[in-house]
Amino acid sequence: MNGRASLLLAALLCGCATSGTARSGLDFSLPDLRGSIVTPAAQSSARVFVVAFWATWCQPCQQELAKMNAMYADLKPRGLEVYAVSIDGPDTAAQVGPWVEREGYAFPVLLDRETQVLTRFNPRGDLPYYVVMDATGKVLREHQGYMTGDMDDLASFLDGVLPTE
């Protein structure tokens, strides 16, 4: 290996090309609907993150995200960031974009086509499933399933952990 290649490898390994550094649960990278690679850890202004896993064929997920969208508008000014991660497989992947457009989600939607990120957080793979993390990537709360009223519970939780305006 020549010197230039060694330098390149070292730069890749240490990840020191930019100022971004690993933030535990937030250090995953996934494409968004426009093909851009998004790394939540690089979102430096948020104080609390919600990563919500869903799929177009999961009806409870749709209810959960609709309520989360309304909650997001209220709590974003206090430092909340939400990432909706679709695990739609090849059969339904083409429906993700239309679905998001119609629903008008204000938060970013990412694509976990390999379910790699889902299984990092939830090896069982149940849907819907969300995880709440602080700015360091530490998991504060996780929740599986959706029942009417669950978003009220989450809103109450976030109200407690987000700084007041």
Place this chain on the structure above:
Amino acid sequence: MAGVVALLLVMASPDAARQYDGPLEVAAPEPTSQPRPAPIPAEPPRDEAPARTPFNPRIPSIDVGRGAVMQPWVRNTLYTEWYRENYNTEDSDDDFVSLVNRLNFGQTTRTRRASIGTQFRVDSQNIWFTEDRGCSEADGTCVPVQSDARLERATVRVDTQHLGATAGDFNVNMGRGLGLSVRKIDEIGVDATIKGGRVDLKTTPVRATAIAGFANRQNSDFATRQLIPDPGYPAQSYTFSQDANDAGCNVDDALDPDTGNPLWTVCSDFVAGGRIESTLPGRIDAGLNYVYLDFGDEITAGVVDEYLHQFGADVGRARVAGVWDTFVGGSVVMRNPNLAGTEFAAQGYNGYGLYTSNTFYAGTTTVLVEAKHYRDYLMAVGQNALLQYTENPTLEREDQQVPGNLGATGGRLRVDHTWRARGLTVFGNTLAYAYAQNERQDPFQLHDSEGLIATHNFAGIIYRKPESDFVAQVSAGYRHERWLREPVEGEGTLRRRFPHAEFYFTIPLGRTRDLVHALALRGEGRWENFVTVGNREDFFRGLFTVGYSVSPWFSLTYLQGFDTELPTPRGEPSLTEEECSGGLGSTCRPHLWPGVQAQVNLWGSSFLRVFAGRQVGGRVCVNGSCRTLPDFEGVRSEFVLSF
């Protein structure tokens, strides 16, 4: 320590999860002069009023020095089950009790520049038959339901900003499923990985992935509790080693020759490949992938080794002119090129797959157009293999059986429109494709009666009352499958047809203190007409559920399934005039499938769920959880602990 105390409190009383108000792993960043494992957000702290300290059942993180912090985690699922009857033709897999455990545990350690994760999964199952099975294990007449314990998954992962490396189990999906696709589709369906090594390059101009390893499928099958070997196990030979002993696949010396070594995956199908993709000028995403697959199971076992090469390419662009998303992908499979010109030449052939999706946006109206064209597009050793290695899009709905997808040509159109202010969406879908049911068949080769055509039209509405939790969704459609050949006298061309309808309602009932009460109603049914040679069946199949939930703690659901395909056994309520004249499974099956399910949420994603009764197989969403359930009669409890 606080976390441990909290955990003990909660284990003593579920209500403690809401009462515990002690110190915990709090969200708010705290100032420190020590090197931090992760950066404090660049934005200066706002007015941080003391945050409430809600209960957090996670294991406390551990400072391992040099600024690194380790977060251990455990997620355990314990199934206690009584499999009374599964309505197949076998008796030796009925009436047993099982205690099945899935222990997932691991840790994530974060340093300033990397994240190091380890993840393990230990599966165990203990089986007790309540009566003599009426079979002989020595003669091999028993269905292989037996006790077992194994290290099902083991993964070590290192991620930096631009590079990722994995040793052990991982999922992979290339090129919208046309390339290699080995992933967790469902907890109880296909749950497979590649066990080996994976390297990911994650830079802005170029993303690349390289993989190599052996196919690893969850060996304990949820539907039957049978032990199923990994795909291709035990391998007869590999291209790189024609001698099974040299390849380490001498199963006589393996710890468990039936289902593979319980400590590691070896001697199954070998997979290697890679993908490189880049965003080109004009925001065009392009990708290339290559896969080499060396089969363990071989039709020409002991004579020649069987393998394949797959080459794929795809290109896509989001929002062309602001209104059009497009994707086009194609792959070629070269199966057994070494057999050309030999007596096994029939096992050497090429297949290909082409797929495109196009979405057009006009405000809140979207139009989706998809098309597929597949010929002999098969990656697995056969179309009935447990792991197919590809997921070439079917264009079908998630709940639809797909009669044939390795040789198919067709397309679909879906139009949706939403009135956001009213919370109303309407949609319509039409699809049609010609297909062949078996390998090496051309759907348009009419004289051999190989080709069929499927059409499916459905439409529906979704209403979500603004500022409310009320949801109503109703859809209905009609599916028709027929032979493309000329009608055969007395039989016609019909293969299968059915109208179907679905509904889903969520009705909030009110709030008492911190509890939200709601009702969920769901139903789906189809009236099917299915024709086989000399036989025509008309039957109804459906599932209706009524659920009552008290968020965030509890739900209770009654499920009522119907299936009139076969006469019901004597003594069972019958919805038709047919009488059962034979045994269960092949000629008789219940018409009514009642069941009750209760779930108690403990904390986080820990819960206890109990089901008792009968359940028809298929995808079921009940009060917030979607699962694909097998045919089942008995009692099943599921206790999930996560911390």
